[in-house]
Amino acid sequence: MDAPEDAGGRASPSDARRPHRLRRLTLTLALALIGAGVVATLSHAQVRRTGTNGVPLNGFVGTIAGAHTICQDRERIPAGTSAIRIGLTAFSQSAPPPPVHVVVASGGVTRASGSTGARWAGPFQLAVPLRPRPLRELEGSVCMRTPAGRQQYALVGVGAVPGFSATADGQSLPGRVHVEYLAPGTRTWWSYLPTLGARIGHGHAWSGPSVALLLALLMLTPIALAAWQLVRGAERR
Amino acid sequence: MTAAATARQHLPARARLRTLLGRVPRAAWVCALVGVLNATAWCVLVPAFQIPDEQSHYAYVEYFVQHGRPPSWQARDTHSSSEDTALEALKFREIQFAAEDGTIWSAAEQARMTQLLHRPADRTNGNGSGNEVGSEPSLFYMLQAIPYTVASGGTVIDRLQLMRLLSALLAGLTVLFVYLFLREALPAVPETWTVGALGVAFTPMFAFISSGVNPDALLFAGSAAVFAALARAFRRGLTQRRAVAIGAATAVALMAKFNAIGLLPGVALALLVLGVRRERALRPRALALPALALGVAFAPLLLEAALNATVWQRAAFGAGESNYRLSELHPSLGDALSYAWQFYLVPLPGMTHYLHGVPFRRLWLNGFLASFGWLDGTFRPAVYHAALVPLSAVALLAVRALVTMRAGVRARRIELLCYLALALAFMGFIASASYISFLRYHSNIGQIRYLFPLLAGYGALLALAARGAGRRWAPVLGTAIVALAIAHDLFSQLIVIARYYN
Numbered sequence: 001m002d003a004p005e006d007a008g009g010r011a012s013p014s015d016a017r018r019p020h021r022l023r024r025l026t027l028t029l030a031l032a033l034i035g036a037g038v039v040a041t042l043s044h045a046q047v048r049r050t051g052t053n054g055v056p057l058n059g060f061v062g063t064i065a066g067a068h069t070i071c072q073d074r075e076r077i078p079a080g081t082s083a084i085r086i087g088l089t090a091f092s093q094s095a096p097p098p099p100v101h102v103v104v105a106s107g108g109v110t111r112a113s114g115s116t117g118a119r120w121a122g123p124f125q126l127a128v129p130l131r132p133r134p135l136r137e138l139e140g141s142v143c144m145r146t147p148a149g150r151q152q153y154a155l156v157g158v159g160a161v162p163g164f165s166a167t168a169d170g171q172s173l174p175g176r177v178h179v180e181y182l183a184p185g186t187r188t189w190w191s192y193l194p195t196l197g198a199r200i201g202h203g204h205a206w207s208g209p210s211v212a213l214l215l216a217l218l219m220l221t222p223i224a225l226a227a228w229q230l231v232r233g234a235e236r237r
Numbered sequence: 238m239t240a241a242a243t244a245r246q247h248l249p250a251r252a253r254l255r256t257l258l259g260r261v262p263r264a265a266w267v268c269a270l271v272g273v274l275n276a277t278a279w280c281v282l283v284p285a286f287q288i289p290d291e292q293s294h295y296a297y298v299e300y301f302v303q304h305g306r307p308p309s310w311q312a313r314d315t316h317s318s319s320e321d322t323a324l325e326a327l328k329f330r331e332i333q334f335a336a337e338d339g340t341i342w343s344a345a346e347q348a349r350m351t352q353l354l355h356r357p358a359d360r361t362n363g364n365g366s367g368n369e370v371g372s373e374p375s376l377f378y379m380l381q382a383i384p385y386t387v388a389s390g391g392t393v394i395d396r397l398q399l400m401r402l403l404s405a406l407l408a409g410l411t412v413l414f415v416y417l418f419l420r421e422a423l424p425a426v427p428e429t430w431t432v433g434a435l436g437v438a439f440t441p442m443f444a445f446i447s448s449g450v451n452p453d454a455l456l457f458a459g460s461a462a463v464f465a466a467l468a469r470a471f472r473r474g475l476t477q478r479r480a481v482a483i484g485a486a487t488a489v490a491l492m493a494k495f496n497a498i499g500l501l502p503g504v505a506l507a508l509l510v511l512g513v514r515r516e517r518a519l520r521p522r523a524l525a526l527p528a529l530a531l532g533v534a535f536a537p538l539l540l541e542a543a544l545n546a547t548v549w550q551r552a553a554f555g556a557g558e559s560n561y562r563l564s565e566l567h568p569s570l571g572d573a574l575s576y577a578w579q580f581y582l583v584p585l586p587g588m589t590h591y592l593h594g595v596p597f598r599r600l601w602l603n604g605f606l607a608s609f610g611w612l613d614g615t616f617r618p619a620v621y622h623a624a625l626v627p628l629s630a631v632a633l634l635a636v637r638a639l640v641t642m643r644a645g646v647r648a649r650r651i652e653l654l655c656y657l658a659l660a661l662a663f664m665g666f667i668a669s670a671s672y673i674s675f676l677r678y679h680s681n682i683g684q685i686r687y688l689f690p691l692l693a694g695y696g697a698l699l700a701l702a703a704r705g706a707g708r709r710w711a712p713v714l715g716t717a718i719v720a721l722a723i724a725h726d727l728f729s730q731l732i733v734i735a736r737y738y739n
Contacts, residue, residue, distance in 0.1 A: 019428070019712040026713045030720030034727065041731060048739065051342055054328055056335030078343055137345050178337065192739075199738040203284050203327060203341035203350065205391070205398040211281065218278035219730055222271040223723050226435050229267045230716055 024231050031227065042189035047121075050078035053179040057087055057124055058158040061175025064168060065152040070177070071143040072166040077104055077111070078181050079136045084114070086144060087156030087178030088126040099147050102128045106140030124156045127182065142179060265416040268434035272412030275438055275726065276405035279448035282730055284340040284737050285394045286329050287610050288449025289684070293366035295397060295450050296320055297373070298381045300365025302389075307375045308365025309551040317363035323393035326353035332737075336613040340737045354392040372555025374541060376492035377452035397450060404454040408447035411454075412438045414461035415696040421468035422656075422697060425645065429703040432715040433696035439722035440695070441729035445609055446686045452494045453686050459490030460690030463500060464656075467507050471652045475511040480526040483508065484533025492537050495555070496687060499666025503659025505531065510655055566676045576675065577668035580683060592681055602628065604685035607729055612684075614736040616728075627721055634705025634714065635698045641707070660691050 053075055064070065084102055101115040112130040121127040128144075146153065155166065155177045162172035189196070197212035204211050248256065286292045296316050300308045303317075316324065324330065327350065332338045341347055365371055384399035416434035423429060437443060447454040466483040473479070487504055490497035508527035516523040545551040576591050578584075583595045592600075606624050607616045639646055646653065671682045699722075703715035 023712040023716050026716040027720065030717060030723075034720065034724045037724065038727065038731075041728070049339070052338050054331035054338050056331070057337050058335075076343075076345065137343065180337070196734065196738050199339070199342050200282075200734070202343075202347040203394075204281070205395045207347060207351075215278060215281045218274060218281060219727065222274040222278070222438070223727070225267060225274065226271050226439070226719060226723065229264060229271075229431060229435070230719060232264075 020231075027227055027230055031223075045186040045188045047185075048183045048187050048192055048195070050081045050181045050183050051076065052181070053176075055087070055157045055160075055176045055178045057156050057178045059156070059175075060154040061157045061159065061166070061177060062155045062168060062173040063091075063152055064146055064155065065150060067146060067148040068168050069143055069145050070155065070166055070168050070173075071141055072177055072179070073141045074164070075104075075140060075142045075179065077106075077134055077138040077140065077142070079134055080183060081112070081130060081181040082133050082184035083127055083129045083182040084142065085121050085125045085127045085180040085182060086142075087124055088144075089124045089154050089156060091152045091154065095151055097126060098151065098153065100126065100128060101145040102130065103143045103145075104130060104134070104138065104140060105143070106138040111138055111140065125178075125180070133184070261413070261417070262420070264431050265413055265420075265434070268416050268431060268438055269409040269413035271435060272438035272444075273405050273409035276408035276444045276448045277402065278730065279441075279444045280398070280401040280405055282733055283445065283448060283610070284332075285327050285397050286324060287332070287340075287737070288446065288451060289611065289686070290369060291397075291449045291451060292316065292320065292324060292329065293369040294378070294381075294452065295393075295400070296363050296366035297370050297378050298385050298400065298450070299360055300363060301375065301378050302382050302385050303361045304365075306549045307378065307551065308367045308371040309549070310371045310555065311364045311367030314366045314368045315362075315364045316366070317358070317360045319358040319360040319393060320363060322353050322356060322358045326350040327394070334611045334613055336610075336615075336736060339739065342738070354394065372552065373452060373494060374492045374538070374555065376489065376537070377455040377494070380455070381450060400450045401448055404447055404449060404451065407454040407458045408438075408444060410458040411443075411447065411461045411692060414458065414465045415693050418461065418465040418468050418693040419696055419700050421465065421472045423700055424472065425642075426700065426704050426711075428711055429700035429715060432703045432718055433698075433700035435719045436699035436722045437692050437696045439719070439726040440605075440692075441726045442605060442608065442685055443689055443692060444726065445729075445733075446689065453689065455493035456490055456497055457689050457692060459486055459493050459497065460500060461693045462486035463490060463504060464659075464693035467504070467511075467655070467659075468652075470511050471507075471649075471655075475508075475515045475526050477526065477529065480508075480530040481533050484530035487530070487534035488537045490690070491534060492541070496667065496670070497690065499663040500659060500690065501534075502662040503655065504534070506658050507655040510651055563673065566673065568672065568676060573669060573672050576672045577665060580668040580671055580681070581664065591675060592683075596683065600681075600683040601685060601688070604683075606725070607732065608685065609729065609733050610736060614733050616732060631699065631702040631718065634702035637705040638701040638703075641704070656694065660694055663691060664688065 053072075084104070086100075086102070088098075088100075090098070097118045097120050099115065100118055102113060103110055104112040111134055112132055114128045114130040116129070118126055118128045155173065155175075157166070157175050157177040159174055160166075160176040165175055166173045166177045197209055200212040200215060201208045201210070286295070293314065296314070297308055299317055299320065328338075328340060328346075332340055341350055381400045381403060384403050385396050388396040388399045412434050415437045416430055419430040419433045420427070443457070447457060463483065463486040466479065466486045470476075470479040470483060483504065487497070487500065490500060505527070508530050509524075512523040512525070512527040513519050515526065542553040545555070546553040572589070575588050579588060579590070579592050580596055581601065582597050584590050584592070602625070603615075603621050606621055607614065609615070667683075667687045674680060674682045699718055703718055704711050706714055
């Protein structure tokens with residue numbers, strides 16, 4: 001464990017090159033596998049969000065049964081939003097998605113609405129398509145009319161003070177409801193890269209696409225450097 | 238003393254430092270650079286204040302710069318208006334612990350953030366997060382005061398970004414010391430030193446924590462230096478200079494974070510062994526160099542205690558006021574031992590259950606694999622199951638390497654027992670701190686980062702695993718281990734991108 005094991009013997013040139021070749025071969029294979037994994041991951045298509053209202057899915061903020069209108073002011077609805085995901089769940093696990101009617105209004109005018117095609121999106125969210133797609137970011141309210149009937153639903157979000165909380169038929173609820181805004185269809189990460197690059201460019205000490213480019217460079221440079229060091233091998237320490 | 242050593246002693250300090258640095262192999266510098274660059278990638282990737290407790294550590298630095306002294310313990314935390322505004326601008330409270338919410342996404346949000354960040358706000362009216370971190374030692378915060386001051390004319394996130402870069406440099410130091418530890422601890426297998434050091438550099442949770450404003454970054458570097466200095470003394474004998482090096486490394490760790498107290502029993506034991514080995518008997522002279530090392534280790538802490546008591550109006554030893562305080566609690570040794578066992582492993586039949594599930598898996602293995610942001614950036618459950626295969630393989634290969642090298646292991650068993658004692662005592666300390674927290678707040682503080690002061694041991698595990706299938710396959714295994722670490726790091730970065738920007 002103390003002295004280098006190869007100190008005593010003298011290896012032939014081909015023996016001496018063997019570890020070097022093995023290391024290079026293994027590294028090439030491993031990096032190819034990692035590259036394939038990254039390509040497969042980035043090719044995965046899924047629904048993308050245009051924004052959220054920043055309300056976490058922390059817990060139930062109210063229960064409703066029957067026809068009610070739930071409204072929430074001070075929402076920012078991003079441009080290009082084609083569907084909305086609302087923090088809502090049914091007490092019965094087998095309950096079908098309720099035929100709610102959603103209205104997005106800004107400046108007292110209805111800008112988008114949706115009442116067909118609602119579906120459960122995970123255990124605590126209901127997705128509802130909206131039409132038309134807003135062409136610019138809107139500031140306004142999101143209202144949801146629930147259907148008549150006995151089925152009970154819970155609104156999911158976080159506790160909030162009256163005035164900022166959601167309302168049910170004009171009465172304040174104990175919290176604010178989680179809302180996500182969705183882009184149309186599904187998109188792979190590849191097609192989503194420009195949006196992702198723009199988002200990574202926000203919220204930093206400087207902004208713009210250079211942040212995402214720098215990040216990509218910083219993610220790849222250590223890998224290249226480590227690969228170089230590994231291939232360079234143990235013989236040059 | 239050799240002629241070379243005598244000649245070295247007569248060199249000017251700068252030339253001696255250059256000689257010392259010149260003796261560090263180029264591979265070690267390359268590994269350190271990989272550590273710095275990878276941590277810098279994480280700096281840019283993770284949104285501001287999304288690294289655990291970063292807002293509190295930033296507040297400490299701000300208080301230190303604005304008031305010229307560290308904060309003291311307070312019943313509750315207050316941030317300055319400047320930091321509070323920045324936290325609001327960055328949607329900190331909305332996205333903390335909320336995996337479903339992203340960060341600044343739209344141009345409108347960016348414009349609002351910029352406007353808020355440029356609004357004049359008081360930087361002096363906070364209490365430095367006195368409750369959360371006010372009783373911690375000050376070295377890390379003093380260092381971070383430099384980038385804070387350099388970027389003083391910018392916004393909060395300008396300052397934070399520069400401070401994060403300093404932490405990334407500390408990540409490089411940690412990797413460098415892990416390499417140096419492996420060089421001394423495993424001299425017979427030089428091809429594995431790079432494997433262990435690169436494996437640490439690409440450990441995503443290490444890079445993630447070290448990329449933030451968090452004293453853990455300095456604690457990791459100080460602890461790795463302790464391991465490297467001890468390994469050098471075990472291999473080459475304890476000298477006055479090496480005793481000072483061990484003491485200095487321990488001092489840095491102790492001045493970085495109180496958790497380093499957990500290293501002290503192991504360091505003291507190792508020093509005792511080294512002293513006795515030097516004198517070939519347990520006699521008073523054998524304690525001289527260990528005493529010197531411990532003196533160097535404690536000197537800065539005692540100096541800070543004196544400043545705390547006389548100038549800074551803080552408790553002399555902050556730990557007495559922090560989460561470690563035992564006042565109003567009634568701990569019992571039996572319960573503490575039961576808790577410590579469960580903290581790392583699994584409750585045995587008949588034990589009172591303090592933690593749910595299997596902590597070994599949930600806290601430590603899963604936490605090691607991915608627990609980013611405010612513990613809300615994670616892989617899908619299947620990834621955690623699949624990762625058990627390579628993790629088990631690495632552990633088995635390391636054990637096999639030790640069995641293969643058993644003659645060498647036997648010859649150095651005392652040294653290995655010292656490292657083991659150091660690790661176990663440290664783990665015991667972390668479990669005790671969590672037990673106290675459990676008694677006081679009914680919450681556990683188990684996070685993998687608390688064990689990262691033992692990263693040098695993890696590097697050794699990887700290095701040994703590379704030799705686990707024999708010398709012939711070492712190049713393949715070593716490269717595969719580093720490639721696995723790279724894949725782990727890269728896919729971790731992708732899940733963080735998905736967490737915050739998708």
